[in-house]
Amino acid sequence: MAAMTAVRIDIAEKVFPAVAGGPARGLYHDFRLEVADKSFVALLGPSGLGKTTLLNIVAGVDRDFKGRVTFESKAAPRIGYAFQSPRLLPWRTVLQNVTLPLEPGSASAERAKAVLAEMGLADAHDVYPERLSLGMQRRVALARAFALQPDLLLMDEPFVSLDEQTADRLRDLLANLVQRHPATILFVTHDSREAVRLADRVVVLGGPPVRIEHDVRIELSPEARRNAGEVERVRGSLTSAGPALAVARA
Numbered sequence: 001m002a003a004m005t006a007v008r009i010d011i012a013e014k015v016f017p018a019v020a021g022g023p024a025r026g027l028y029h030d031f032r033l034e035v036a037d038k039s040f041v042a043l044l045g046p047s048g049l050g051k052t053t054l055l056n057i058v059a060g061v062d063r064d065f066k067g068r069v070t071f072e073s074k075a076a077p078r079i080g081y082a083f084q085s086p087r088l089l090p091w092r093t094v095l096q097n098v099t100l101p102l103e104p105g106s107a108s109a110e111r112a113k114a115v116l117a118e119m120g121l122a123d124a125h126d127v128y129p130e131r132l133s134l135g136m137q138r139r140v141a142l143a144r145a146f147a148l149q150p151d152l153l154l155m156d157e158p159f160v161s162l163d164e165q166t167a168d169r170l171r172d173l174l175a176n177l178v179q180r181h182p183a184t185i186l187f188v189t190h191d192s193r194e195a196v197r198l199a200d201r202v203v204v205l206g207g208p209p210v211r212i213e214h215d216v217r218i219e220l221s222p223e224a225r226r227n228a229g230e231v232e233r234v235r236g237s238l239t240s241a242g243p244a245l246a247v248a249r250a
């Protein structure tokens with residue numbers, strides 16, 4: 001049975017108007033992307049192409065475009081957004097940062113504590129963000145995103161500017177979170193290894209205007225995803241695959 005679609009993105013036109021004598025920037029023209037329910041889709045593409053703009057459009061933060069974003073299940077879905085920087089409130093504790101976007105109540109607090117425990121942060125509830133390493137702050141940001149139980153989770157290079165070991169540990173934590181709490185995820189990255197390691201579908205973008213150059217299904221076991229050689233093999237096939245060709249390997 002075909003997977004249910006969670007989100008249909010249809011951008012007929014997205015242009016940033018000219019500023020200070022520079023040219024207008026036409027980023028999107030007749031762009032379409034359908035995201036299946038509970039799928040983990042990595043969007044891979046060069047810097048400045050328009051990936052963050054796409055997430056902002058899907059999040060409803062940027063409404064200045066022609067087209068529409070349709071959520072199949074709900075008219076008002078809950079959308080989580082994890083950014084390049086963790087964006088924690090410095091005057092709130094770790095637990096307060098995670099509970100803040102949730103509905104007040106003991107169920108929310110318990111859920112926040114449970115996700116923090118999954119992230120190895122059970123002892124850090126009362127700590128203020130400035131006392132945490134960047135890696136730990138990123139873990140809090142992930143806990144905050146998952147505690148929200150979003151219908152759609154948007155992630156914009158959430159592991160950028162970390163050392164490789166810390167980034168890899170966070171990728172493991174994210175993969176474990178997704179296994180336990182299945183979610184529909186749109187994950188922007190420059191890093192094709194990261195895309196293959198985490199996603200079940202990698203959409204390689206080119207342009208401008210942004211177009212889908214390759215759309216590749218990744219069917220790797222959790223063990224294979226932790227195997228650098230296996231990730232490298234699939235990564236190598238990403239851009240050799242024709243448009244909309246599936247690379248499948250159990």
Ligand SMILES: Nc1ncnc2c1ncn2[C@@H]1O[C@H](COP(=O)(O)OP(=O)(O)OP(=O)(O)O)[C@@H](O)[C@H]1O
Pocket residue numbers: 016017025027045046047048049050051052053054
């Ligand atoms: N508010 C804005 N006004 C004008 N131009 C903008 C605005 N926001 C982004 N841009 C331009 O649009 C282009 C796409 O930006 P965007 O941040 O979406 O790219 P990106 O693919 O996410 O890049 P990166 O991977 O470097 O984060 C860039 O050239 C950027 O300078």
